[in-house]
Amino acid sequence: MFSDGVLALDAAGALDDEHPLTTSFLFGSPELYAWLDGNRRVHLLRTERTNDPALIARQRSMTSINTALEVDLFGQANASRIDTRIHSGFGGQTDFIVGALHSQGGQAIMALRSWHPKADVSTIVPMVDEPVTSFQASAIVTEQGVAPLFGHSEKDQARHLIERAAHPRVRAELWEEAHHLGLASRESSRQGPGDR
Structure with missing residues (x-):
């Protein structure tokens, strides 16, 4: 489109x-x-x-850029609903993510704001509780920075999301939740970004 x-x-x-x-x-x-x-x-x-992923993958260095309502510490994206209210269908998002990831030199970017001003909530959350509507992206991009995901361990993904993509107002809370989810040590959840 x-x-x-x-x-x-x-x-x-x-x-x-x-x-x-x-x-x-x-x-x-x-x-x-x-x-x-x-x-x-x-x-x-x-x-x-x-939207045929095989045709999309034929484009060298294909970059797909999609958005979501929220992304969790496992890199899962919810692009369709919040609190059972449907905001959008996921459309061709999964087709373009798969196509881009199979493209030579391709990448799939998920871009969103770190904080939703209208709802006054973080868009980086511990775990999505609505349907997951995308495959794992290469990176999550917010106005805070770029959190690389693809090819990184779950713990590194969570660390990148907290330190590089999440809004500073929720980073301490996300570290605590990461510990409870087994994605960070207790020490990590107590330290600030400058201590690591």
């Missing part, structure tokens, strides 16, 4: 004129639809084709 952001990319010359834009659907302004009308560079295909 794409929207009006494509117009800015096209105006800036950031799109390869020789490479088609392939999508299964789009949504945007009248300007987007006018740009689309008769544009031979845009290919609209069925979702079964655009």
